[in-house]
Every structure is written in C-alpha cells, then in structure tokens.
Amino acid sequence: MIDPHLHHVPRLGRYPSRFRLAGTPVITVMLGSFLTALPVIAQSAILPPFGLLILLSWRLLRPELWRAWIALPLGLFDDMMSGQPIGSAVFLWTLALVCIDWIEHRMVWRGYRQDWLIAAVATIFCISGGWFFARITGGGHVSFSLVAxxxxxxxxxFPFVVRQCARIDRWRVMA
Structure with missing residues (x-):
C-alpha cells in the first residue's frame, strides 16, 4: 500500500530554475569577494582573493557560462568589498577574461594543466595589478615581496576551488 502523503516527483523531464542556473555562479563569486571583508588580522596579505579565484574557476570550468563583460559588475563588487581602489578589479578582471577568451579561441583543446597555468598567470596579473593600483593611488608603499x-x-x-565549483555546478544543473 502506497502512502498518499509520500509524493514522489520524478526528476526526469524537469529543469532547474533560471535563477539557479544563472544566479549560482554569480552568487558564489560575490560570496568569495565578501570573504575579504572578514576581520582577519595579519601582517601581510595572506588571504587569497577568493572572488577572483572563483571567477577564474567558473570561467575555465564552464566557458559558455559568461562573456567577458561579467567582470565589470563582479569586479566592482570585489573592489567595494576588498577596499581596493574602485575600478582596479573591474579593469584587471575584465582584461583577464578577455585574455582567457583570446587564448581559448587559439587553443584546439585544453586540459587541467593548461587551465591551472592560465589561472596562475591571471592570478599573478590581477594581484600584481591590484598592488600597483593601490600603490599609485596612495595606498601605501608596500613591498611587492609582501604580496608574493x-x-x-x-x-x-586553485585546484581545490575549481573542484568545489564543479561540485556546485553539478548541483546547479541538477533538476
């Protein structure tokens, strides 16, 4: 005898909501950017830029998900959360995503190691650029060796974060 209160809804033929599909990656990047606002006391910059890391992970994991312009609003949010000069992450993240698009169109195929290398170069570029913008806007004279x-x-x-994004992505596309 089947209990009428236990209602089984089949998952075949159902699709996740549009908000879940489009909003989950954006929300995870914003949460990553928000982590820099946590009260962590340190002598130097040790906390990774999680917003950037999650943005790169999503972009390399799901290239069809975003266009390069998504870096504008997400970079602005990161600038507001991190205290960097407004526009620095907007510029650096957009340039990084444009370069990733350019690389992607030139490569026939990409593997895990290439993604890690691309993310490493983009990370070095964005952190160095953030250090440069903070320095020229009067954010102090911090030695580059402190951000290394x-x-x-x-x-x-990066490998840990991209694995977590893949796990979230499986949930995101599941009905």
Missing part, C-alpha cells in the same frame, strides 16, 4: 606569498597561496589553492 598571496600569489603562491592563491595559485596552489
């Missing part, structure tokens, strides 16, 4: 550990930590953390 942040770059290394961010590059080493």
């Amino acid at each position: 550990p942040q770059m290394v930590w961010t590059i080493l953390l």
Whole structure:
C-alpha cells in the first residue's frame, strides 16, 4: 500500500530554475569577494582573493557560462568589498577574461594543466595589478615581496576551488 502523503516527483523531464542556473555562479563569486571583508588580522596579505579565484574557476570550468563583460559588475563588487581602489578589479578582471577568451579561441583543446597555468598567470596579473593600483593611488608603499606569498597561496589553492565549483555546478544543473 502506497502512502498518499509520500509524493514522489520524478526528476526526469524537469529543469532547474533560471535563477539557479544563472544566479549560482554569480552568487558564489560575490560570496568569495565578501570573504575579504572578514576581520582577519595579519601582517601581510595572506588571504587569497577568493572572488577572483572563483571567477577564474567558473570561467575555465564552464566557458559558455559568461562573456567577458561579467567582470565589470563582479569586479566592482570585489573592489567595494576588498577596499581596493574602485575600478582596479573591474579593469584587471575584465582584461583577464578577455585574455582567457583570446587564448581559448587559439587553443584546439585544453586540459587541467593548461587551465591551472592560465589561472596562475591571471592570478599573478590581477594581484600584481591590484598592488600597483593601490600603490599609485596612495595606498601605501608596500613591498611587492609582501604580496608574493598571496600569489603562491592563491595559485596552489586553485585546484581545490575549481573542484568545489564543479561540485556546485553539478548541483546547479541538477533538476
């Protein structure tokens, strides 16, 4: 005898909502950018730019998901959360995504190691550019050697973050 209160809804033929499909990656990048606003006390920049890391992970994992212009609003949100000069992440993230698009159109196929290399170069570019913009806008005279550990930590953390984005992506497309 089947209990009428236990209603089984088949998942075949159902699709996830548009908000779930389009909003989940954006929300995860914004949450990553929000992590820089947490009260962490340190002598130097050790916390990786999670917003950038998640943006690169989504872009390399799902190239069809976003166009390069998505870096404009997400970079602005990151600038507001991180305290960087307004427009620095907007410019750097957009340039990084445009370069990734350019590389993607030139490569016949890409593997995991190429994605890691692309993310490493984009990370070094964005962190160096952020350091440069902070320096020229009067954010202090911080030595570049103080942000180098942040770059290394961010590059080493990329495989973990892209794996988490893949896990979230499986949930995102599941009906």
